[in-house]
Amino acid sequence: MMRAMMRLATERLILPALAVVAVGLVLCATGLAFDFRAMLAGWLPAALFLLGLPLGALTILMVHGLTGGRWGEAIRQPLRALVATLPLALLLLLPVLLRLDLVFPWASADAAALPETVRQKFSYLNVPFFLLRFAACAAIWLVLAWRVLDWTTTDSGRGSAGRGKAYAAGLIAHGLAVTIFAIDWMLSLEPEFSSTIYALLEASAEVVGAYALAMTVLCVNRSIEVMAGGEEDVALSEDLANMLFGFVLLWTYLSFMQWLVTWGGDLPNEIRWYLIRSSNGWQYLLWLLIALQFAVPFAGLLSRDLKRSHAGLLSICGIVLAGHYVDVLWRIRPPLADGNVIAFWYDLAALAGAGGLWLALLLFVLGRPDRIALWCRRPVHG
Amino acid sequence: MSLYGVIAAFADPEALTEAVRTMRARGYRRMDAFSPFHVHGLADMLGMRKTRLPWTILGGAIVGAVFVYGLILYSVEIDFPLNVGGRPLHSWPAFLVIAFEAAILGAALAAFFGMLAANRLPEYYHPVFNATSFTYARGGKFYLLVEAADPKFRKGVTKGQLTRLGAETVEEVEA
Numbered sequence: 001m002m003r004a005m006m007r008l009a010t011e012r013l014i015l016p017a018l019a020v021v022a023v024g025l026v027l028c029a030t031g032l033a034f035d036f037r038a039m040l041a042g043w044l045p046a047a048l049f050l051l052g053l054p055l056g057a058l059t060i061l062m063v064h065g066l067t068g069g070r071w072g073e074a075i076r077q078p079l080r081a082l083v084a085t086l087p088l089a090l091l092l093l094l095p096v097l098l099r100l101d102l103v104f105p106w107a108s109a110d111a112a113a114l115p116e117t118v119r120q121k122f123s124y125l126n127v128p129f130f131l132l133r134f135a136a137c138a139a140i141w142l143v144l145a146w147r148v149l150d151w152t153t154t155d156s157g158r159g160s161a162g163r164g165k166a167y168a169a170g171l172i173a174h175g176l177a178v179t180i181f182a183i184d185w186m187l188s189l190e191p192e193f194s195s196t197i198y199a200l201l202e203a204s205a206e207v208v209g210a211y212a213l214a215m216t217v218l219c220v221n222r223s224i225e226v227m228a229g230g231e232e233d234v235a236l237s238e239d240l241a242n243m244l245f246g247f248v249l250l251w252t253y254l255s256f257m258q259w260l261v262t263w264g265g266d267l268p269n270e271i272r273w274y275l276i277r278s279s280n281g282w283q284y285l286l287w288l289l290i291a292l293q294f295a296v297p298f299a300g301l302l303s304r305d306l307k308r309s310h311a312g313l314l315s316i317c318g319i320v321l322a323g324h325y326v327d328v329l330w331r332i333r334p335p336l337a338d339g340n341v342i343a344f345w346y347d348l349a350a351l352a353g354a355g356g357l358w359l360a361l362l363l364f365v366l367g368r369p370d371r372i373a374l375w376c377r378r379p380v381h382g
Numbered sequence: 383m384s385l386y387g388v389i390a391a392f393a394d395p396e397a398l399t400e401a402v403r404t405m406r407a408r409g410y411r412r413m414d415a416f417s418p419f420h421v422h423g424l425a426d427m428l429g430m431r432k433t434r435l436p437w438t439i440l441g442g443a444i445v446g447a448v449f450v451y452g453l454i455l456y457s458v459e460i461d462f463p464l465n466v467g468g469r470p471l472h473s474w475p476a477f478l479v480i481a482f483e484a485a486i487l488g489a490a491l492a493a494f495f496g497m498l499a500a501n502r503l504p505e506y507y508h509p510v511f512n513a514t515s516f517t518y519a520r521g522g523k524f525y526l527l528v529e530a531a532d533p534k535f536r537k538g539v540t541k542g543q544l545t546r547l548g549a550e551t552v553e554e555v556e557a
Contacts, residue, residue: 232422256478263475266467302440 010367017360024352031346037102040095041336042346043354044103047092048185049209049328050358052202054089055141056210057082058174059203061148065167070230071239076152078214081365084372086145088361090138092354093185097134100127103336106191117269118191125188133184137177144170149375178203189335193273195262201254208247208293209324215240216317217366225308241307241316245297248320251327252294276334281341285330292323386509386557387412387529388541389516390549395421398524401547402427405528408543412532416510416525438496439489446488451481515551523550 031039057079064072100107105114106125118125148170151163179199187198195201218224218240227236262270278286297320306312329347337343365371392398395417402415406427415424454477458464463471498504510516510527526549528540537554544552 260475260479266469304436 010363014360014363014367017356017363020352021356021360024349024354024356027345027349028353031349036099038338038343038346039350040099040103041333042343042348043350044096044185044336045329045332046347046350046354047089047096048332049325050092050354051086051089052206052324052328053210053213054082054084054086054145055174055178056203056206056208057214058086058141058144058148059171059178059207060211060214061152062144062167062171062174065148065151066164066171069239070236071243074224074227074236075211075214075218075240077369078217078366079210080149080152080372081217081362081369082210082214083145083149084365084375085358085361086141088358090141092358093134097131100130104130104188104191106188115192121191125191130184133180137181140173140177144174146375149372175199175203178206186332189332190273190276192269194270195258195273197254197258197261201251201258204247204251204254205324205327208244208251209321211244211247212317212320212324215244216314216321219310219314219317223310225310225313235308237310237313238304238307241301241313244317244320245301248293248297248301252298277330280334280337280339282330282334285326289323289326289330292319293327294323297323384557385530385537386512386555387527387531387535388537388544388552389510389513389525389527389555390544390547390552391515391523391525392549393523395424395524397548398526399424399427401526401544401549404547405526405543409534410528410532410540411534412529414510414527414529416516416527418522418524421524433500435493435496435500439493442492442496443485443489446491447481447485449488450484451477454480509555509557512556513553515553527555 028039028043031042060072061076061079061083064076096103101109104125105111106118106122107127107130111122112119147166151166182199182202186202187193187195219237224240225235225237228234229236229239259274262274265271276282297316300306300312300316300319306316333347390401392401398415398417399421402413402424405413406429411429413428415421415428417424455472458471458473465471466473510525514520515523516525526544528535528544530537534540541552541554
């Protein structure tokens with residue numbers, strides 16, 4: 001009966017989401033006609049944010065396949081639904097592929113005028129190789145999503161027993177793909193900047209976002225604060241919240257380390273990445289990011305009472321998810337911006353169009369989890 | 383020799399919790415229970431206050447971080463100012479790492495010593511070890527100790543009540 005109620009609730013939300021999509025896409029089309037470059041600049045952060053959610057869910061599912069644990073079995077369903085949205089999230093990047101030259105400096109018409117250090121990177125940063133790498137990453141993820149959705153079908157937990165090697169191999173392939181993807185689509189927006197920690201930072205940020213969203217879905221559907229957790233006296237919500245705490249701390253650690261190394265090195269090519277992001281109003285976004293993705297969840301998740309309160313969990317998860325969006329925006333948007341606050345309507349249009357479309361698909365899958373079976377080409381019982 | 387209280391030994395945890403509940407209902411407050419393993423809900427029934435150890439640990443973490451940050455600040459600003467690569471003397475990003483480590487150390491020390499203090503350890507003497515039913519050879523049961531300092535304590539009456547609650551043995555404990 002609960003499942004039926006949830007189906008009704010989620011499917012009721014699909015139509016409003018599609019209405020938002022219509023408005024958003026009309027605005028996006030207007031934006032494209034108005035200023036192609038500005039529209040892509042607004043679209044890219046939204047698309048990367050949305051793609052990060054299924055990728056993060058994929059990471060969590062594979063890590064849980066290796067480690068096991070009650071927390072992962074509880075949160076598996078929403079994570080599987082997130083992974084199932086991967087194809088749409090990949091399609092959302094296609095508009096950017098049409099005009100790479102408008103977004104990436106190394107692909108632009110005046111690429112020859114770039115500094116010597118960047119021109120030396122052209123053997124890697126060129127359009128055909130970029131497209132080839134993106135196709136390879138997409139192929140790896142689609143295969144992984146297809147396999148992982150199949151492996152995590154059973155609720156018995158049997159899946160993790162004999163599949164340790166498969167999950168490990170999957171994680172290695174996933175790690176490589178995320179590394180290439182993060183360098184290509186995020187770091188190469190400023191080709192003079194390099195950071196070896198960045199790919200791991202992106203992967204951990206994806207995990208934070210996907211986990212916060214999956215936990216929100218779980219909280220909305222069930223009273224997880226009264227379900228039994230891994231140990232006596234511990235509620236399931238406490239275990240789940242502690243995992244969120246761990247993911248947030250990992251992201252904080254990696255973000256801080258990248259900054260500490262860059263700050264310590266104090267080299268013009270590297271520190272510019274931070275200077276752009278801490279001036280012209282972006283510093284307010286940075287403060288917001290620190291508050292939403294570190295300070296508030298850190299202080300909140302220290303409290304056991306909060307981890308056992310339904311409203312508290314929901315708000316913490318919402319705050320972390322919002323923080324993840326701010327994180328993506330803060331990392332991607334500044335080099336594409338022209339210093340005009342009004343240009344943010346492009347972001348809002350892209351978020352409504354792309355985000356609404358993706359959300360409608362997620363709700364569609366959440367309403368009837370057996371729809372994930374479309375991936376596996378075989379009926380799922382139950 | 384003065385009387386510290388009476389100790390009753392029960393065969394199983396259910397009998398002990400039942401005895402605690404009944405004695406609390408009769409108005410006894412100065413009681414203590416002993417068992418070989420954790421008995422669910424027993425601490426609540428005895429009216430023990432919720433642990434304040436988490437606050438101690440938080441305090442230890444803050445003290446550790448502030449102390450070490452201050453120590454670094456003192457050494458680079460006052461004691462031995464040293465210009466490293468043109469960076470400001472107060473290079474807080476680098477200090478945060480050490481301050482964080484010190485916070486963890488402070489939290490761990492606060493947890494360890496706070497736990498000892500909360501349990502009043504080390505304690506070299508406790509009257510309960512004078513009871514023969516509590517000795518190593520005859521132990522392993524579930525015990526309820528009612529202190530003589532309890533306002534409701536009447537030696538004969540209390541012993542009778544404990545016996546009727548199903549205690550295997552009821553014994554007086556010398557201080």
